[in-house]
Amino acid sequence: MFSTILQGLVQTHPLFVAMAAVVCGGMALTLVLLMRQVSLNQGRRRLVPLLWIALVAGGGVWTTHFIAMIGYRPAAAVGYDPTITALSALVGVIGVGVPLALASLQRARWARAGLGAVAGAGVGAMHFTGMAAMHNPMHHEIGSTVLAMLFGMAFFAPAMAVSGMGLAARWARGTGLVLGVCTLHFTAISGMGLQIIGGAAGEGIDRQLLSSFTALTTLALCYAAITAMVHRRRLSSARQEVARKEASFVAALQNMSNALVMVDEKRSITAINHRCYELFGIAEGSVVAGDRIERLVEVIEAGRAWEQARFSAIVDTHLERMRGTEMLRSEEEFANGRVLCISSRGVPTGEVVLTFDDFTEHRAAQAKIAHMAFHDALTGLPNRRSFRDHMAAIMEDTTPRALLMLDLDHFKVVNDTLGHPVGDGLLVQVARRLLDAAGKGATVFRLGGDEMVVVLDGAGEVEATEIGRAIIESLSRPFDVDGHKISIGCSIGASLIDGATNTSEALQRADLGLYRAKSLGRNRIQFYEDGMMEKALARRQMESDLTQALKCGEFRLDYQPICRLSDRAILGFEALIRWDHPLRGLVSPAEFIPLSEENGMIVQIGEWVIEEACRQLAEWPEEVHVAVNVSPMQMRLPSIVEVVRRALAAHDLAPQRLTLELTETALVRDGAHLARNLIALRAMGVKIAMDDFGTGYSSFTHLRDFELDQIKIDRSFVNVAQEDHKAWAVAQAVTNMARELSVGAVGEGVESSEQITRLMELGCDVAQGFFLGRPMDGTRATALLADAAAADHIAAE
Structure with missing residues (x-):
């Protein structure tokens, strides 16, 4: 078998063998790449690479055969019939290219192997058709002819049956195709007998030049096929990237947490997202791209949840900045209790992007945080920070005021014996009674623990003493906390506030009065008296x-x-x-x-x-x-x-x-x-x-x-x-x-x-x-x- 192939190689000039091998290898590489492209694409996108497979396979096999034939007995003058030569090229495309293209579409290995065998037989048909184009008489040995056909089918069938598109699979497929073409050609050449007719050697185109031109043309065909596939793949990737980005943009637009409307210079809506329908409570599709912005305002007002005139004016204000690029932002509170943050920005295309954020919960959360910052979490009374701000605000005012500092008697005993939850419940009830007893002209603060302060507006010593006694009387009544009957007392220290008294001094004076009230037996109110400060300083x-x-x-x-x-x-x-x-x-x-x-x-x-x-x-x-x-x-x-x-x-x-x-x-x-x-x-x-x-x-x-x-x-x-x-x-x-x-x-x-x-x-x-x-x-x-x-x-x- 090998001697038969070798005999065919010996009868062909080495230069032409090399040229034929290069063309065949280029063809195989191109076919492998095209087949991979077919596997990656779906539907109509496969048609172009399939067409290239048919052309490259037919042209490549035919060129390989033609170059090798030109190198066969180069000293002999051989002529070719152009019609039959062209027919052999057509046979290559139909007999080799078409089966290989069809095999690229098959998933079953046996189907690919069968079409590969057909393609191998097609290589033989193209070969013998091309041999028939010679003007010189010839004959073929039956044995070598059959063996050559079997070689082509034997290599093409397993080459196409290889699974996968990995590097190893591509090498195996390409090698099988090259071997199938080469073994078939040289086996058939070894069994061919050719009668040389003298006198025609100098006629026609130089065979070396012709073969070179043919080889270059085929390689150019392969290059064109590969280039076309690469560009097509890049274009396809670019289109996919554009499609992906467009899909991502649409998904982002529809899943934004804020409502978005894009309006062009003609006040037509070019984009609107799903959140817009949710925010304004309108039916999806009631306003679509192409509608004017006035349509959106009308549909929103149909639900009577928003103030149409005001909403329309706000939108107009934002749209007046069509040619601007800076962002305009405003927060609007509507009669339905909703708070919207409306922003607009012009884009280079001349459109304006309007966004609507529902700040209702955000504003409520801010209000809650602000309340927590200035109020006691347990009793709800203003806290120490609020007290400092309140005192700073009233210090410049000359209105007479009194400050009462309270201390609950025996409160620690309640915490120690009944537990802190009961103590907390007691403080809540104390705060309620304190608010009632202090009256409307009072502001009650909890500074911490059981320490509470009352600021009385427009109160002198007499009025403050009366309110202080009312507080003591109110807090002296028993409390019912979680089933526990609790009796406590209250001691109060008081001081008068005037424009010359700062917060620290007012508190200190009231604290000294409280200390005095406790020392005198508790359950009483004691105003600051002259000399108390000096005694306190001496004590410290x-x-x-x-x-x-x-x-x-x-x-x-x-x-x-x-x-x-x-x-x-x-x-x-x-x-x-x-x-x-x-x-x-x-x-x-x-x-x-x-x-x-x-x-x-x-x-x-x-x-x-x-x-x-x-x-x-x-x-x-x-x-x-x-x-x-x-x-x-x-x-x-x-x-x-x-x-x-x-x-x-x-x-x-x-x-x-x-x-x-x-x-x-x-x-x-x-x-x-x-x-x-x-x-x-x-x-x-x-x-x-x-x-x-x-x-x-x-x-x-x-x-x-x-x-x-x-x-x-x-x-x-x-x-x-x-x-x-x-x-x-x-x-x-x-x-x-x-x-x-x-x-x-x-x-x-x-x-x-x-x-x-x-x-x-x-x-x-x-x-x-x-x-x-x-x-x-x-x-x-x-x-x-x-x-x-x-x-x-x-x-x-």
Whole structure:
């Protein structure tokens, strides 16, 4: 088989073989590209590439055959009949090109393979038709002729049966087509016998020139086909891109969130989107492109939801700017409650684009945000920011006004016991009552928590006092919140506002009045009075000085002896804090202790007192004890137990030598909160004493409820005349009860020998007071103990 093909190649000039191969390869490449184009297109778009397949396949196969025939025995003079030659070209187009074009349309592999085989047979038909065009006599061997036809069909059929249009598939298809053409031609040539007729070799066109011209023409045909397909593909892609963009534009136009209408210079609508129908509530299609803008106005007004005259005027205003390029924008609120943002802009084509945005919800949201910014979310009352703006606006006005600052009494207890949701519900009801009680000429603000402010227009002190009392009376009535009956009170501080009073000063004055109202018993209104500001400044100065006092070591402890009356022996001392102010001198504890309890500094001061008292106690004999007054605020803290433990451990003291004193009022009022710490301290060994017994919630049951080591009879029952039988009767009762409960009793404020005698008669053998010893510093107390020890030693000798 291969020898047969080789024999055909040997009989053909190599140059012409190469030319034929180039033409055949170009044809195959072009056909593969055209077939791919057919697979990518649909419908009528396939006709042009199919036509090119027929032309390129027929022309390419014919040219390949013609060039190879010209190179066959180039030394021989061969002539060709032009009619039969032209017929062979037609056979190539019909027999080869048409089947290949039809095969490109088939999806079934067997159908493509069958048409490929037909095309292969068509190559043979074209070949033998072209051979018949020779003037020289010839003959063909049957075997080689049949083999050549089989070769063409054998290569073309699988080449067309290849699936896909990938690179590998295209290479396989192109190679099969080239092999089919070449093997068929050279096999047929090997079996051909040709009789050469001399004398005609120099006649006709030079065969090399003719073959070159033919090859170039065919390659040009292939190039033209490829170029046409490329340009067609680009044009198709461009059209698809334009169509895609147009579809995207239409989709965007119809899915815009705002309504759009485009109007030309003749006031005709050139574009209108779906949102326009929705926004204005008109039927879709009732206004279309080509209608005048007046038609849109008429249809919109037909629903009577918009103001026709106004809407028409607005549209005209925007359309007057046909030749402008800047945007015109306006917000319009219509009688139906809708708010439209209308914008217009001229475009280079001379049209105007009108857009309509529904700003109704946006405007409502803005209003809500503005309301939230200036109003309290819980009660709906104006907030602190609104209060500042309101005060800034009225400060320039000379109209008399009053400012009331309210504080709800015991509101924290409601939150702590019933929970914050109930507290919030209570505040809502308070706000309602407050608005009713304050009246129309008042503006009520909630500054935060339970702090509320009322600004009264045109009110002097008399009017403000009446309104304040009405508010107090209203808020004093019980509230029903989620099934809870709640009774609270209200304290009010008030100040008058004039042109010379700024916001900060007005608030400060009202706050001072409120502080005064609380100190006088709550449930009352108190106006600011002259001198309050100075007292407040002094108070703040003292607070600042207290902070520095602790840091700079300005506090010290004095110790007042506690004696056994029977022998005047010193049993211990009560530690008393003193403040040596660098400018004011000695400051009374009655001045700074209540202040330190209010601002919380009493905790740090109390820790220092315990530490300092234990330090001093460590220098005294083991039988001596020290008593320290402890604030209820400090006693409530879990840290008090650790503070005491750390102080005792630091100075290696027995806990029994330390006594912590609390007032009767503190024990009764805060007993439930103090119980855990009291139990822990007594378990440690520390003693607990009730100070000032009889001055608070005097009830003898308190002695039973609390496990105490000692009670101190207040000086108001001891430092009295002998004839004050009632006071001594109380002292007698306390002493007897203490004895029955096995609790020690200490008399306070002893200032005479007669009082000592009377206490001893009552059965109280321990006391303290100026008569027994005044408070002294630690050095003098140490010396006093030393003198007492020396006296005892001398007496013993």
